[in-house]
Amino acid sequence: MRDVALDSVPGLPSLYRSALLSSIPLPWGDGSAQRTSDASAAALPDVRHRVSGVQAMVGDLTRFQQLIGAPAQDVLPSGYLHTIAFPVAMSVMARKDFPLPLLGMIHLRNAVEHRRVIGFGEQLDIAAWAEDLRPHHAGTQVDLVTEVSSSGAVVWTGRSTYLAKGTRLAGPAPEAKEERQPFTAPPLTAVWNLPGSIGRSYAAVSGDYNPIHLTALTAKALGMQRAIAHGMYLASRMVQETKPAGVDSFSWSIDFRSPVLLPARVAIAVAQQSDARGWQGAAITGWNQRRGREHFVGRLARLADLHA
Amino acid sequence: MVDQAAGQRSAQSSPSVRNAVVIGGNRIPFARSGGPYAYSSNKDMLTAALDGLVARFGLQGERIGEVAAGAVLKHSRDFNLTREAVLGSALAADTPAYDVQQACATGLETVIGLANKIKLGQIESGIAGGVDSASDAPIAVSEGLRRVLLDLSRAKTTPQKLSILRRLRPRDLAPNAPTTGEPRTGLSMGEHQAITTARWEISREAQDELALNSHHNLAAAYERGFFSDLVTPYRGVTRDANVRADTSMEKLGKLKPVFGKDLDAPPTMTAGNSTPLTDGAATVLLGSEDYARRNNLPMLANVVDAEAAAVDFVHGAEGLLMAPVYAMPRMLQRNGLTFDDFDFFEIHEAFAGTVLSSLAAWENEDFCRNTLGLDGALGKVDRSKLNVNGSSLAAGHPFAATGGRIVASLAKALAEKGSGRGLISVCAAGGMGVVAILEAREK
Numbered sequence: 206m207r208d209v210a211l212d213s214v215p216g217l218p219s220l221y222r223s224a225l226l227s228s229i230p231l232p233w234g235d236g237s238a239q240r241t242s243d244a245s246a247a248a249l250p251d252v253r254h255r256v257s258g259v260q261a262m263v264g265d266l267t268r269f270q271q272l273i274g275a276p277a278q279d280v281l282p283s284g285y286l287h288t289i290a291f292p293v294a295m296s297v298m299a300r301k302d303f304p305l306p307l308l309g310m311i312h313l314r315n316a317v318e319h320r321r322v323i324g325f326g327e328q329l330d331i332a333a334w335a336e337d338l339r340p341h342h343a344g345t346q347v348d349l350v351t352e353v354s355s356s357g358a359v360v361w362t363g364r365s366t367y368l369a370k371g372t373r374l375a376g377p378a379p380e381a382k383e384e385r386q387p388f389t390a391p392p393l394t395a396v397w398n399l400p401g402s403i404g405r406s407y408a409a410v411s412g413d414y415n416p417i418h419l420t421a422l423t424a425k426a427l428g429m430q431r432a433i434a435h436g437m438y439l440a441s442r443m444v445q446e447t448k449p450a451g452v453d454s455f456s457w458s459i460d461f462r463s464p465v466l467l468p469a470r471v472a473i474a475v476a477q478q479s480d481a482r483g484w485q486g487a488a489i490t491g492w493n494q495r496r497g498r499e500h501f502v503g504r505l506a507r508l509a510d511l512h513a
Numbered sequence: 514m515v516d517q518a519a520g521q522r523s524a525q526s527s528p529s530v531r532n533a534v535v536i537g538g539n540r541i542p543f544a545r546s547g548g549p550y551a552y553s554s555n556k557d558m559l560t561a562a563l564d565g566l567v568a569r570f571g572l573q574g575e576r577i578g579e580v581a582a583g584a585v586l587k588h589s590r591d592f593n594l595t596r597e598a599v600l601g602s603a604l605a606a607d608t609p610a611y612d613v614q615q616a617c618a619t620g621l622e623t624v625i626g627l628a629n630k631i632k633l634g635q636i637e638s639g640i641a642g643g644v645d646s647a648s649d650a651p652i653a654v655s656e657g658l659r660r661v662l663l664d665l666s667r668a669k670t671t672p673q674k675l676s677i678l679r680r681l682r683p684r685d686l687a688p689n690a691p692t693t694g695e696p697r698t699g700l701s702m703g704e705h706q707a708i709t710t711a712r713w714e715i716s717r718e719a720q721d722e723l724a725l726n727s728h729h730n731l732a733a734a735y736e737r738g739f740f741s742d743l744v745t746p747y748r749g750v751t752r753d754a755n756v757r758a759d760t761s762m763e764k765l766g767k768l769k770p771v772f773g774k775d776l777d778a779p780p781t782m783t784a785g786n787s788t789p790l791t792d793g794a795a796t797v798l799l800g801s802e803d804y805a806r807r808n809n810l811p812m813l814a815n816v817v818d819a820e821a822a823a824v825d826f827v828h829g830a831e832g833l834l835m836a837p838v839y840a841m842p843r844m845l846q847r848n849g850l851t852f853d854d855f856d857f858f859e860i861h862e863a864f865a866g867t868v869l870s871s872l873a874a875w876e877n878e879d880f881c882r883n884t885l886g887l888d889g890a891l892g893k894v895d896r897s898k899l900n901v902n903g904s905s906l907a908a909g910h911p912f913a914a915t916g917g918r919i920v921a922s923l924a925k926a927l928a929e930k931g932s933g934r935g936l937i938s939v940c941a942a943g944g945m946g947v948v949a950i951l952e953a954r955e956k
Contacts, residue, residue, distance in 0.1 A: 274697075393708060393776070394829030395698035402684070446697070447828070472775075473698075475828045487828075494775045 206334065207252045214256050214289070214331070215296045217412045224299055224307040247304035247374055249347065253334040254293050261289060261325045269410040273441045279326075283319045283457065284441025286329075286353055286361045288411045291437075294333035294349040294365065303335065305347060305369040309427060312436045313346065314366040316458040318508065323353075323360050330354045340379035344370040388499050391474035391490050397442070399434055401468040407438040434465040436501075439491065443503045447475055447487045454508040462499040469493070471500055532802055533628035534812040535951065538921020539566035540795035541747035543909035544754040546647035550792040553748065555584045555591060559598040559644040562794035562914075565745030566640065567603045570798055570810060574603070578636025580610040581623040582796070584644050585912035585942075586691055587614070588651040595642075604640075616942035617863065618821070619643045620795060620916020621949060627799050628816035637804040641920070642796035643913030649792075650691050657685030695942065697827045702834070702942065703864065707773025707782050709832030710866035713873045714778075720786035720865035721765040724906045727862055731903020732758035739902055743921050755789060755909040786865035791909030795917030797924075812954050813924035814935070819949035820844035826944040834867045836946030837938040838874045842881075842891050844948050852892035856933030857926050859919045860894075862905040863940055871938065902926060915939065920951070927953040 261281055269285050270277045281289075298307045323329075333351045340346070346368050353361040373379075404418035416423035417433055424432040440459045448455060465471060472494045478486045486506035492499045541562050544550045550558060559582060567573055582595040591597070595610040615622045620643035627639030654662070661681050668674045694701050710720075734740060735752050744752065757764075770780030772787065798810075805812045822840035824831035837860075845851060852858075852875075860868045874880050875891040882889060902922050905915060916939060923935040930953060937949040 390777070392829060393700075395827070396700050396704075398699050477828045477830065 208332075209252050209254050211254055211256045211293065211296065214259055214292050217292050217295060218414050220292065220295050220299045221308070221415060247338060247345075249304065249335045249338050250297065250300050250302045252297065252300075253332050254297050255330070255332045256293055257328075257330040259289060259329045259331055260327070261285065263325060265410065266325055269441075272406055272410050273438070273445050275445045279324060281323045281325055282441060283317055283361070283444050283455075284437055286319070286323065287315070287317070287351070287363050287365075287437055287441075288413070289329065290331045290333065290351045290353050290361075290363065291349075291365070292412070293331045294335075294351045297333055297335050298349065298367075304338070305345060305367075305372055309370070311368040311370060312365065312461055313368050314458065314460050315363065315436065315440055316456070317361065317363045318456045320358075320360050320454055320508065322453045323355065327355045329360075338374065340374050341368055342379045342382040344368055345372045345374050388492065388497060390472070390492060390494070390497065391476065393472055393494075394475045395446070395473040397469075397471040397473060397491070399465065399467060399469045399471060401432070403434060403438065404432045404467055407435045411435065411437065413437070429464065429466075431466045434467055434469065436461050439465065439471075439501055440503070443489050443491070443501075444505065447477075447489055447503075447505055449484050452484060452507055455505060456508055457503065457505045459501050459503040461501050463493075465491075465500050530632040531634065533631035533799055533816045534802060534805055534954070535814045535816060535920060535924035536798040536800050536805055536810045537566075537570060537813060538743055538795065538797045538917060538924070539569050539745055540743065540914065540918055540921070541565070541793055542744055542750040542753050543791050543793035543911055543914070543918075544748075544750055545909065546790035546792055548648070548754060548792070549748045549750050550646065551648040553646065553792065554649050555587065555594060555644045555646050555794075556598050556601065558646065558747070558792065558794035559584075559594065559642065559796075560601040561745075561747050562642060562644065562796045563598055563602040563604065563640065566796045566798055568745070569742065571808075572604060572798075574605050575608075576605040577608045577640055578638045579627060579630065580604070580608055580640040580642070581613055581627050582610070582640075582642035582644065583613040583615075583619040583623065583913045584646075585614065585616055585619060586645055586647065586650045594644075613643075614913075615821075615947070616945060617861070617910070617912045617915060618939050618941035618945060618947040619913035620918070621819075621920065621937060621939050621947045622821075622916065624797055624799065624816065624916060624920050625819040625947070625949060631799055631801050634801075638798070638800040640796055640798055642794065642917045643911075643915070644794035645911035645913050646792045647790035647911070652691075653689045655685045655687055655689055657682060661685065695826075695833065698833075700833075701772070703772035703782060703787055705826065705833035706787075706864045706866050706870075707776060707780065709835060709870050710781060710864070711773060711776050711778035712832065713866075713870040715781065715866050715869045715873065717766075717781040717783075717786075718762075719869055720781055721762055721783075723862070723865040723868060724765055724786040725760060725762060727900060727903050727906040728757050728760045729903075730901055731756045731907035734902040739922075739925070743925060753908045755791065756903070756907045760785075782864060782866055786906065788863055788905045788910040791911045793909065793911035793914045795914040795921065797917050797920050811928070813928040814951040814953055817934070817950040817952050818844055818848055819947060820847075821945065821947045823946070824944045831944070832870065833942070833944055834863055834940035834946070835870065835874065836944055837940050837948050838871050838946070839885065840946050840948045841875065841936075841938065842885055842887055844950065845891075848950060850934070850950070852894055852936075854934055855936045856898060856930060857901060857923055857935035858894050858899045859904065859923050859935060859937045860899060861910075861915055861919065861937075861939040862900065863910065865906060867940055868899075916947075920949075923951055927951060931956055
């Protein structure tokens with residue numbers, strides 16, 4: 206894999222802008238827009254984008270922490286590392302040789318390994334690449350892997366799974382649609398009342414101004430009924446509210462089952478798992494009580510402390 | 514769960530502390546929110562309750578050791594609420610004061626804190642209390658406007674100020690009003706209790722019956738003049754405005770459920786078996802035996818012991834209002850007492866379901882063994898000794914005032930009986946709870 210060093214973390218707004226432009230087929234265009242309908246000869250770019258010496262801005266960090274209900278501590282919330290690092294992965298997706306359309310991709314899953322406490326002043330090195338392009342019954346899936354290192358050791362790894370709906374790959378037949386058990390609501394432990402503005406608020410602290418999160422109008426333009434909550438807002442809040450303080454090495458994942466249309470009242474159930482050694486993990490479900498429909502399921506687990 | 518190392522001791526037998534006694538209490542009648550006290554502030558009502566206490570016990574111009582009180586819904590300008598109320602009262606201006614805030618346990622906690630100071634000889638007298646107004650609640654500006662105003666106050670140049678002002682959006686002008694929702698779960702207290710009520714399978718009838726008893730007991734206590742030396746009229750109100758002497762199971766049974774409508778179990782909690790939002794204030798005069806004797810004041814009861822607990826309701830491990838269930842065995846064990854040693858039980862009726870869930874938990878062998886770590890069920894509370902002079906369902910519940918109402922009423926009941934002990938249990942937001950023991954003075 207070839208390494209491509211970037212000078213700095215690219216801005217998401219400009220990535221969205223160029224994605225938007227390249228999705229419009231223009232007669233004098235370079236043909237890149239055509240890739241949306243033809244991924245048949247697809248291969249992922251064999252590159253790893255790298256940015257070194259990235260540092261959190263304390264003001265941005267504080268606003269992020271306050272929005273997800275975290276105390277404004279001098280350590281980085283797991284979701285904030287995604288915020289810092291993910292634009293590098295986005296820059297991979299925005300490459301002309303990336304075989305799937307950036308806009309309109311559906312966020313299916315995140316899985317993160319958070320190896321140790323990461324201080325807000327640490328100089329972080331970020332690497333991101335795409336892997337595992339594979340068929341899905343509704344299109345094509347791909348994983349974007351983001352690795353954050355500090356002083357030469359990997360401290361945080363995130364894997365985001367995206368679906369390009371309707372884009373078909375040549376090659377193996379897509380897996381059959383998985384039969385999902387009918388949803389039965391677990392015992393309620395909390396409710397998240399998300400105002401219509403939460404997408405704009407999270408965009409302001411994360412820099413992720415994807416139009417599907419901002420207003421009903423911009424979301425409709427991209428085929429959504431209304432604006433939807435950022436997956437990483439839900440994930441960051443889930444981790445913040447579920448992981449006990451003092452557990453510094455942990456993994457978490459979140460599977461998005463249906464979008465949270467804003468404004469929303471998301472029912473939450475947390476089931477903590479503990480044994481004689483203390484907290485071992487938790488299972489979290491977020492759902493819509495009225496419709497009896499799951500929004501997401503999440504898991505947290507303690508990792509063996511590598512630095513003990 | 515029970516702290517075995519603490520062992521058993523009797524507060525009275527300890528040689529290094531002296532008794533703290535309840536001398537008496539005074540409160541204003543509690544009124545429904547938006548009613549006769551709609552325009553009275555917390556400071557107004559606390560001052561009124563203090564002045565009534567001063568008049569009742571001849572404390573005009575006296576320097577009290579310390580006054581402790583608090584409010585749950587508090588304006589930011591009320592940072593020194595209790596001291597301000599003291600300055601506005603007939604107490605001596607050199608009476609110190611401090612504010613306490615422990616949600617609905619605020620009032621009981623002020624009694625415990627001052628009683629401890631008296632027991633240690635740090636003060637001779639103290640006034641505990643609390644006040645809350647759900648009518649005159651603080652309303653804050655939005656986060657957006659607040660940030661803009663704060664940044665504006667720090668800006669130096671006009672261009673800086675203009676660029677800050679440009680951040681203002683129309684939605685920033687909408688104010689924020691307080692809610693009864695738990696910050697960490699987004700559920701209101703009633704919704705939390707509905708989960709617990711369903712878990713302990715408390716029936717609608719049992720809850721309505723508890724509410725009925727509360728109204729009948731409170732009305733009967735007024736009829737026999739029990740409150741004549743505990744309550745001072747205010748703003749034309751002479752008795753708790755919420756009490757319904759003529760309510761019945763039929764009337765209570767007609768009310769529609771208001772909480773727990775999204776749960777699988779049928780909803781059982783109504784406006785009749787839940788406390789309404791209420792305005793009011795209550796105070797309690799405490800002192801050493803010396804102080805009472807020197808000033809020729811009555812001694813109604815001793816403040817024996819107290820215990821606070823909290824539970825992890827955030828992750829659903831326990832119900833929001835169940836902490837007193839955990840505090841109770843720890844306190845009883847330390848004092849070598851069981852439920853059989855008590856003549857009065859004052860269990861705060863945040864909701865009928867709260868009281869009944871607590872009773873069910875203490876009676877449940879499995880729960881007491883596996884969750885509380887006891888040898889067996891903690892015991893059964895004799896229902897004929899429960900809230901005999903009414904409680905919050907009938908009187909109403911101005912959050913921080915409830916502790917003072919309970920302590921003064923229980924001390925008086927113990928003094929009337931002339932012997933025995935009383936147990937207090939108060940649940941509080943944040944998954945907290947406080948329990949306490951009072952005992953009658955030996956004659």
